[in-house]
Amino acid sequence: MTAPIHVAVTGAAGQIGYATLFRLASGEIFGSHRPVVLHLIEVPPVMSALDGIHMELDDCAFPTLAGVQKHDSDHLEDGFRDCNFVILVGSIPRKQGMERADLIRINGPIFTNTGKAIQAAAAKDVRVVVVGNPCNTNCLIAMSHAPDVPRNQWFAMTRLDQNRAAAQLAHKAGRPVAAVSNVAIWGNHSATQFPDFVNAKIDGKPVPEVITDHAWLKGDFISTVQQRGAAVIKARGASSAASAANAALDTVKSIVTPTPAGSCFSAAVWSDGSYGIEPGLVTGLPLTTDGHNWRVAAGFKIDEFSRTQIDKTVAELKQERDTVKDLLP
Numbered sequence: 001m002t003a004p005i006h007v008a009v010t011g012a013a014g015q016i017g018y019a020t021l022f023r024l025a026s027g028e029i030f031g032s033h034r035p036v037v038l039h040l041i042e043v044p045p046v047m048s049a050l051d052g053i054h055m056e057l058d059d060c061a062f063p064t065l066a067g068v069q070k071h072d073s074d075h076l077e078d079g080f081r082d083c084n085f086v087i088l089v090g091s092i093p094r095k096q097g098m099e100r101a102d103l104i105r106i107n108g109p110i111f112t113n114t115g116k117a118i119q120a121a122a123a124k125d126v127r128v129v130v131v132g133n134p135c136n137t138n139c140l141i142a143m144s145h146a147p148d149v150p151r152n153q154w155f156a157m158t159r160l161d162q163n164r165a166a167a168q169l170a171h172k173a174g175r176p177v178a179a180v181s182n183v184a185i186w187g188n189h190s191a192t193q194f195p196d197f198v199n200a201k202i203d204g205k206p207v208p209e210v211i212t213d214h215a216w217l218k219g220d221f222i223s224t225v226q227q228r229g230a231a232v233i234k235a236r237g238a239s240s241a242a243s244a245a246n247a248a249l250d251t252v253k254s255i256v257t258p259t260p261a262g263s264c265f266s267a268a269v270w271s272d273g274s275y276g277i278e279p280g281l282v283t284g285l286p287l288t289t290d291g292h293n294w295r296v297a298a299g300f301k302i303d304e305f306s307r308t309q310i311d312k313t314v315a316e317l318k319q320e321r322d323t324v325k326d327l328l329p
């Protein structure tokens, strides 16, 4: 019998957390032969909602669901005990009219204790995916408080941006989204991010050869992806939820699955100086993996336009790091 994989989700009763749980339990993410134990974590006033979610998980009768634990955020070490994956969603979402930067001071402090508890209790091989915004900087805070957990085990989510970019490119080219590959998101998960059309491919060809409307690529394409979160809030009256949950699960799948040849997946990770990005930030980069060890994808072309875009978003990350310097040890 394969040992179960333990997966913690903070903010498990929130709109994104709720939407991840059933797919994690179903066998879709780790395979139909890998039992999953879910650790649901919430703030104390919301614990009763977890009881209802637990009932629903039972009522799905997933053969792969080997257990459900419920923990409150005052006892984070119990929540993260022996976890192999931790998905950090729990935080306050951006409301209409609120800039992502406003969230830094509200959500940042949550991630200091989170980092400490992960270091104290999670499995040695734990992989952490930070979704709660500002996710790059929250990831930086958490990992800084868990110095014994190797840096290459920490990720912040830029996958929703990757998926949004792929969908826009497919739509413009009149091709199915499956024809789009190698989409990198550079920098911050924010309105300064750079969705890289230069290295992206459609049917294996460089996007600028397939989409000849370069003014669109440099203009509306980038701004649509950058502003997509705000557009969803405006239309739906609530922030992206199902698509965000889907992107979190895509991130987990991409971390444990070999990357197809000639492609990459996007996540924000500790920068090591690759592509001239200052070391010590958590920045969106193109990654590849053999399913165990990831690396920064090599050979991405950085032209003058891309350089300017990347520098701008990295400058914002540096500013965010300054804003939370009192939360960094």
Ligand code: NAX
Pocket: 010, 011, 012, 013, 014, 015, 016, 017, 041, 042, 043, 046, 073, 089, 090, 091, 092, 093, 094, 107, 110, 130, 131, 132, 133, 134, 135, 157, 158, 159, 160, 161, 189, 239, 240, 241, 244
């Ligand atoms: P919800 O308000 O629906 O859910 C958040 C949940 O977190 C709530 O149930 C709340 O009780 C819980 N929570 C708050 N503080 C907690 C703590 N200290 N420990 C454990 N749980 C805690 O928000 P939702 O729409 O699910 O969004 C969650 C986060 O995802 C927000 O920060 C949001 O900004 C972020 N997003 C990140 C995205 C990304 O691409 N990285 C995209 C979507 C989303 O905006």
